[in-house]
Amino acid sequence: MDLQLIDQFAKNIIFEAGRRIRTAFTYDLVVETKSNANDLVTNIDRETELFLIEKIKSFDSTHKIIGEEGMGEKVDSLEGVVWIIDPIDGTMNFVKQHRHFMISIGIFVDGIGKLGYIFDVMREDLFYAIEGVGAWYNDSPLRKLQPVKxxxxxxxxxxxxxxxxxxxxxxxxxxxxxxxxxxxxxxxxxxxxxxxxxxxxxxxxxxxxxxxxxxxxxxxxxxxxxxxxxxxxxxxxxxxxxxxxxxxxxxxxxxxxxxxxxxx
Amino acid sequence: MDLQLIDQFAKNIIFEAGRRIRTAFTYDLVVETKSNANDLVTNIDRETELFLIEKIKSFDSTHKIIGEEGMGEKVDSLEGVVWIIDPIDGTMNFVKQHRHFMISIGIFVDGIGKLGYIFDVMREDLFYAIEGVGAWYNDSPLRKLQPVKxxxxxxxxxxxxxxxxxxxxxxxxxxxxxxxxxxxxxxxxxxxxxxxxxxxxxxxxxxxxxxxxxxxxxxxxxxxxxxxxxxxxxxxxxxxxxxxxxxxxxxxxxxxxxxxxxxx
The missing domain is CATH 3.40.190.80 (D-Maltodextrin-Binding Protein; domain 2)
Known part of the structure; x- marks a missing residue:
């Protein structure tokens, strides 16, 4: 499994999804409620999840996807390669503040977390990691956390x-x-x-x-x-x-x- | 009193102070505590306040200045033109997060608030208003707030x-x-x-x-x-x-x- 290749692909679709979301702000936002009024979902959440799923499936159709909006297939184990994706984390911020929402993606191989991404869509800030290699904030390595009282x-x-x-x-x-x-x-x-x-x-x-x-x-x-x-x-x-x-x-x-x- | 001229001047020194602060991140940050451990102050707070005071005084020496760091003169009335300035609001964020801190300035004339500014230094986002004329977020007018339940x-x-x-x-x-x-x-x-x-x-x-x-x-x-x-x-x-x-x-x-x- 070429993790470096998957990493590059994941970054590409995250940046592309971010661009689509920022563009979508110029159109109207349809807000529905899911289970309750505090759990907002928008057409852009769904479209972004579908976009990511289609891209991942055409990259490798054996990869499985667990997504917040449930647009992917049913996944009941972490066997194989599993993407866990949230197209927009912080939907209330997205709707009301137009900032402070993230694309979050974790890629697991046989249950082990291999690649992790949190992308601040409006700041275009990427936090990410490759298991056993390190973590970065954009181009800067993230340091080991120092002790705090x-x-x-x-x-x-x-x-x-x-x-x-x-x-x-x-x-x-x-x-x-x-x-x-x-x-x-x-x-x-x-x-x-x-x-x-x-x-x-x-x-x-x-x-x-x-x-x-x-x-x-x-x-x-x-x-x-x-x-x-x-x-x-x-x-x-x-x-x-x-x-x-x-x-x-x-x-x-x-x-x-x-x-x-x-x-x- | 030419409010438009003061407005332009205020924006100029805010943007300039912001640039200085962003540059200063490349140097060391000296953190002291003021009255207690939760009330942090840094050399950059002080330098920024001094920078703003010097600029304002050379713009018009009759303007009075109330500043958080107390580097200005003693001001005990809002008579005349009074600038109320906070060089860095959110010092703990500044020190720990390198974001989410603001330059805040209010300009009062004989006690009436005439010009107001809140500048997000890292995002380079300016919220501002001219009394009786309107308010803006960067180049976009801010709308009257709509009712909310x-x-x-x-x-x-x-x-x-x-x-x-x-x-x-x-x-x-x-x-x-x-x-x-x-x-x-x-x-x-x-x-x-x-x-x-x-x-x-x-x-x-x-x-x-x-x-x-x-x-x-x-x-x-x-x-x-x-x-x-x-x-x-x-x-x-x-x-x-x-x-x-x-x-x-x-x-x-x-x-x-x-x-x-x-x-x-």
Whole structure:
């Protein structure tokens, strides 16, 4: 398997998809709601996913694709080459802000993450990694994450998880918010993951993410030493929604033990 | 007073200050702490403020300047022409993320906000307004804000205010977090204000801001119909720290009455 060839191809279709999305802003945007009003989907999400699927299938028809919009075939194992794609992560930002949304792609070979991409469409910023080789932000290598103390950390966490909720002990989250240097929330999991792998945030947590939200990011994480797990400290379940944390390795365990604690 | 001339001059020094800051990233950054560890200041903040002051004083030595770093003279009234400047709003973002920080400038004439600027230094994005004439995002006019329902609103609010705190009833903030479509937090007041005036957020609240955080923004707000007050619904106190809310006019009052409620 020529990973370098797949890497070059993946970058090409990501840049091309980005150009199509930026152009599409000049046309009208049709916004529908999926399962609920907070889960927006637009015609451009769907078109971008279809575009990516067609390109990948004509590149190699044996590659399988898991996509957010479900336009691909049914995939029930990570055997062979599997692309996990999110054409637009951060749809609400896309619709309302016209920025802060990402194309996220992870390419797995027999269950092992090999190539990961997070592309900030409006900034044209690419975070990516090749397993065992390294990670880059555009043309610059991303460094291994340096240790950080919890008091100096900036954490990506949404206000929802500071309020009482059925997932985690919010009193402990309140302690965390008071302890750290700052918190941020951007409305795009892939953006927050990209910020963690590049040291712009020191951790990011969420209570329910899907494989396509994190597929690309977890592969980049490994190359810079960021630790990505669910809230039980296990590998993320790529066939269901799951809880998620990605953190600087110096605070991952402390966060799970003291501050981001699930109800039993 | 030739406002158009001042406007052109202000834009010139903002763009020039932005270029200087972007160049400075190639040099080392000296980070000190001011009053506490969360209040970072760098040599570039100071140099940028000095640069702006020198330019303004040589443009017109009668103009007065209130600056975050306190490098200007003591100003105790808004009589005459007063510039309220923040060379880098979002210093923590500046240091850690190398993005999401703003130059913010408001120009007041005898207490009336005449010209307002928020400049995203890394994106080179300028939000600005001329009182009574209009507001712009780069070359595009900013539209009057359209009504929004609270259920559909996206609100800029930091996790700190969802936790119990001595300023506002956090139980009501929790209700708000559950009611709205989403919340965001970017770590730069000027950035969040720029997002409200351009409809990317529907409101932003903070418990303690200084004049330079909001001087430019409140002038832009007026031109697009955004309402900016303190949490008592009064005009912001430009000589002290104060609470602050800026919101789409359709939800400003509802937010203050039901969700962002100060302790007596």
């Amino acid at each position: 919890i008091e100096e950390a900036v954490i990506g966490i949404n206000a929802s998880w500071v309020a009482p909720n059925r997932h985690i002990h919010h009193e402990k989250v309140i302690e965390l918010v008071r302890k750290v240097r700052g918190t941020r929330s951007y409305g795009s999991a892939a953006m927050e993951i990209a910020f963690v792998v590049s040291g712009k945030l020191d951790a990011y947590v969420s209570m329910r993410l899907s494989p396509w939200d994190i597929g690309g990011g977890t592969i980049i994480a490994k190359e810079v030493g960021a630790i990505a797990t669910n809230l039980r400290g296990e590998g993320f379940d790529f066939f269901h929604q799951d809880t998620f944390i990605i953190a600087n390795p110096s605070i991952h365990q402390e966060l799970l033990e003291k501050y981001i604690v699930q109800y039993d | 609270i259920e559909e609103a996206v609100i800029g609010i930091n996790a700190s205010w969802v936790a119990p705190n001595r300023h506002i009833h956090h139980e009501k903030v929790i209700e708000l977090v559950r009611k709205v479509r989403g919340t965001r937090s970017y770590g730069s007041a000027a950035m969040e204000i720029a997002f409200v005036v351009s409809g990317k957020l529907d409101a932003y609240v903070s418990m303690r801001l200084s004049p330079w955080d909001i001087g430019g923004g409140t002038i832009i707000a007026k031109e697009v119909g955004a309402i900016a007050t303190n949490l008592r619904g009064e005009g912001f106190d430009f000589f002290h720290q104060d609470t602050f809310i800026i919101a789409n006019p359709s939800i400003h009052q509802e937010l203050l009455e039901k969700y962002i409620v100060q302790y007596d």
